Amino acid sequence: MAAPATPAPLALELRGISKAFGPVQANKDISISVRPGTIHGIIGENGAGKSTLMSILYGFYKADSGEIYIRGQKTSIPDSQAAIAAGIGMVFQHFKLVENFTVLENIILGAEDGALLRPSLAKARKELKQLATEYELNVDPDAMIEDLSVGHQQRVEILKALYRQAEILILDEPTGVLTPSEADQLFRILDRLRTEGKTIILITHKLREIMEYTDTVSVMRRGQMTATVKTAETTPEGLAELMVGRKVLLRVDKKPAQPGAEILKIQNLRVIDESGVERVKGIDLTVRAGEIVGIAGVAGNGQSELLEVLGGFQDATGSVQVNGQELPLTGAGSDGQARRAAGIAHVPEDRQKEGLIMEFAAWENSVFGYHHEPEYQNGILMDNKGILTKAADQMERFDVRPPHPHLAAKNFSGGNQQKIVVAREIERNPDVLLIGQPTRGVDIGAIEFIHQQIMNLRDQGKAILLVSVELEEVLSLADRVAVMFDGQIMGERQASETDEKELGLMMAGVSGAQKEAI
Amino acid sequence: MGKMPLWADAILVPLISLLLAAFFSALVILGIGESPVEAFTLMVDGALKRSAGWGYTLYYTTNFIFTGLAVAVAFHARLFNIGGEGQAMIGGVGVALVCLYIPWPHWSLAIVGASIAAALFGAAWAFIPAYLQAKRGSHIVITTIMFNYIAFSVLGYLLVEVLRPTGQMDPASASFPEATHLPNFHEMFAPEGSRMFRGAPANVTFFLSLLACVFVWVLIWKTRLGYDIRSFGFSETAAKYAGISPVRITVIAMLISGALAGMMSVNTTLGESERLILNSTEGAGFVGIAVALMGRNHPIGILMAALLFGFLAQGGAELALWTDIPRELIVVIQALVILFTGALDNMVRMPLEKLFLTLGRKENA
Structure with a gap:
């Protein structure tokens, strides 16, 4: 493909990389070539082998076979030090920053020049200034990491790589934690880096990002590179099919909603957290039967606390009614089990920290939160056999892969973990379903499936409250959208009568009324 | 992911760790000028050869x-109970009180009463740190630790x-009545x-x-409460x-946890000394930490680890009796066992896992 007359060597070339973990072939004969000054996307479902490939490139794993060429030089990368020396920088999905260090301290961490910090810090400060102007990467060098927004923390990670002279920057699912505007800023920075001649490898499962920002894209499926194409010459549908191996429905099949009686009624809800900060400042919200109400908003504007109150693990004041029954918001009868008894099921925002016990087997997780129900007891013991049988059946029906109930939750991919949670909550046939970030870190095939399950539940006349930071998801699933900003609801819109632009403004704190006034 | 077979994980790894611990113990014994072979023979003779x-x-x-x-029970709830020693001591007080002040007609009733008292007293002693x-x-x-x-x-x-x-001169309670005497192995098994x-x-x-092993196994893996404890x-x-x-x-x-620790005193106070004495726990509360660690908080593992530490305790006493090796050396050996296991x-585990991976791959190829 490459013209022989190309003067600059390839920034990066992988030839025939293979890596197996026991019987699992994570990477199989993978070859890529990336030109300098381009953004190269790598897309694939969870478990397709993207992360393994990048870990090999960054020296975390050693390939069983294959060769790595950097700027035309054959290079061996036994550890991350060697990767850094070869000019490779990595921005992980979960940042590797010390929370209670300043930006500057984090940047020199591991790259100090000597036993005394002062000279290194001074040098870093100077260089940081230069990088900031060169790439528009502005971060206060003396700010504490814990005080920075997620978007800024990510910039620190990028700065860390640039400070170590990275020429090739690998970003693993960089927008998973960002708001739409933060994501836009990130891509502006990446664009700038590209113009300055840096090479960027973008790992993502979001087709939109691939289509909008990359020059070339490689698709991985089941450890193999199924295609490498110029982005301009492909379509989202085509990429999705290459990823999943079958045709995928990218849009949710949504019939018009037929809202019935008010099921969930929230009035003047207020939440004050442990440090005394008011997180939710008097919310009124109603969800009817057969309706999905979506909460849009930048993460950290009170949506999580709202879900936690309704799910029974956060105290609050105000009033919440389900089917006309007042729910206690503090003290006895306000815990998760009481909420479940009241007909509320909850797919929490963070499946790994809340929704699942990662060390438990899938079958044990299949009753998590419902394990006190009489149907799972056998005298004084738990009916483990019965639970196991039901779990195996449920995993089959919800297409959890692999369908092995004895496998620990941590051994499933993100999408399949989410299916385990969704299956558990939906199968209880609740009156109200709370669902937070239903598809965060979930691959396309599973997104389609989970969205369809939510839609089915709506069509059975259930009340669904959806919280997602993916505006696209809220718009495509919800019938009604409420935007939260700073603990308040800025306004409600019919999903069919609004768009990302209007919601984006409301998410930034411009209220509906103000906008109409303008 | 390829995995080691269960037998390798449960038996081979601890066994190799033990051999390593034994090797380094041998070096220490050599270092103080004694023969490790002799010491080991003596320990085995003293602890395992004779009934x-x-x-x-x-x-x-x-x-x-x-x-x-x-x-182990506390650890399943991610609580590190270092107070077993104190809970066992206070459990002993419970045993002494019921044995001294309740006229038991037969040992079979006495052991039930003593167990309940030991468990209650041990649990009560654990309650305050738990509540705090x-x-x-x-x-x-x-x-x-403070409560110890x-x-x-x-x-x-x-x-x-x-x-x-x-x-009476020594700090001890009166002896328990004859009726509370628990049958020992000699009375039970010797012809x-x-x-x-x-x-x-x-x-x-x-x-x-x-x-108690069976009880803990059922509790942790078969009941709602165990599910709650592990989840938490x-x-x-x-x-x-x-x-x-x-x-x-x-x-x-x-x-x-406190109840189980307290019940140890049924063995020491009612079973052995038959009166309450000052140091009947002999550090067993602390050894329990090592036992749980080595036994991976599973009753079967704990049973096996307890046997090993029981052997070390008895073998160590023999060593001190018959050689110039000080009894403290047994603590060194125990420490090495804990260190390695x-x-x-x-x-030990990681190289073994790698070995099994490559072996497994060769078989597949």
Whole structure:
């Protein structure tokens, strides 16, 4: 493909990389070539082998076979030090920053020049200034990491790589934690880096990002590179099919909603957290039967606390009614089990920290939160056999892969973990379903499936409250959208009568009324 | 992911770790100018060859099973109960009170009463640190350690000022009535006139400790409460999501833990000394931590680890008796065992895992 007359060597070339973990072939004969000054996307479902490939490139794993060429030089990368020396920088999905260090301290961490910090810090400060102007990467060098927004923390990670002279920057699912505007800023920075001649490898499962920002894209499926194409010459549908191996429905099949009686009624809800900060400042919200109400908003504007109150693990004041029954918001009868008894099921925002016990087997997780129900007891013991049988059946029906109930939750991919949670909550046939970030870190095939399950539940006349930071998801699933900003609801819109632009403004704190006034 | 077969994980890894510990122990023994081979033979002879040796080994094993289980139950709720020693001491007070003040007609009733009292007293002693942890966030490691010292002082006071019969010199209670005497192994198993198990302290409480193993296994893996405890231990946030009360589980897990530690005193106080004495726990509460660590908080593992530590305790006593090797050396050997089986476990495990991976791949190829 490459013209022989190309003067600059390839920034990066992988030839025939293979890596197996026991019987699992994570990477199989993978070859890529990336030109300098381009953004190269790598897309694939969870478990397709993207992360393994990048870990090999960054020296975390050693390939069983294959060769790595950097700027035309054959290079061996036994550890991350060697990767850094070869000019490779990595921005992980979960940042590797010390929370209670300043930006500057984090940047020199591991790259100090000597036993005394002062000279290194001074040098870093100077260089940081230069990088900031060169790439528009502005971060206060003396700010504490814990005080920075997620978007800024990510910039620190990028700065860390640039400070170590990275020429090739690998970003693993960089927008998973960002708001739409933060994501836009990130891509502006990446664009700038590209113009300055840096090479960027973008790992993502979001087709939109691939289509909008990359020059070339490689698709991985089941450890193999199924295609490498110029982005301009492909379509989202085509990429999705290459990823999943079958045709995928990218849009949710949504019939018009037929809202019935008010099921969930929230009035003047207020939440004050442990440090005394008011997180939710008097919310009124109603969800009817057969309706999905979506909460849009930048993460950290009170949506999580709202879900936690309704799910029974956060105290609050105000009033919440389900089917006309007042729910206690503090003290006895306000815990998760009481909420479940009241007909509320909850797919929490963070499946790994809340929704699942990662060390438990899938079958044990299949009753998590419902394990006190009489149907799972056998005298004084738990009916483990019965639970196991039901779990195996449920995993089959919800297409959890692999369908092995004895496998620990941590051994499933993100999408399949989410299916385990969704299956558990939906199968209880609740009156109200709370669902937070239903598809965060979930691959396309599973997104389609989970969205369809939510839609089915709506069509059975259930009340669904959806919280997602993916505006696209809220718009495509919800019938009604409420935007939260700073603990308040800025306004409600019919999903069919609004768009990302209007919601984006409301998410930034411009209220509906103000906008109409303008 | 390729995995090691279960037998390698459960048996081969600890075995290799043990051999390593034995090797380094041998070096230490060489270093103080004794013969490791002789020392080892002596330990095996003293602890395992003769029935009386077994009678001591199993006596210690019984103690370690109780304290090991105590640590394990708490640990499943991610609570580090270092207070087994104190809980066992106070459990002993419970045993002494019911045995001295209730006229038991038969030992079979006495052991039930003593077990209940030991469990209640041990649990009560664990309750205060548990409550402080659950409600006030006082770290349970600190409070349980402190409570060991308090227990020791309380025990001293009770023995000197309250329970000591007038005119007696040593700080100990009166002997328990004859009817509470628990059958020891000699009485239970030795044929008429045989010397089997004679003079050894192992008694019927050993079987009680085996029952406790079964109880803990059922509790942790078969009941709702066990499910709650493990959930809470793995993830407090997830437990809250599921409606499991952290306060409730912290307190309950510690109560059970304290009860198990307390029940050790049935073996020492009722089974062996037959009166309450000052230092009947002999550090078993602390050995329980090592036992739970080595046994991976599973009753079967704890049983095996307790046997090993029982062997070390008895073999060590023999060493001190017959050689110039000080008894403290046994603590060194125990420490090496803990170091290799617990802290340095991955040193053995990881190369082995790799070995099995490559072997597995060759078979597949």
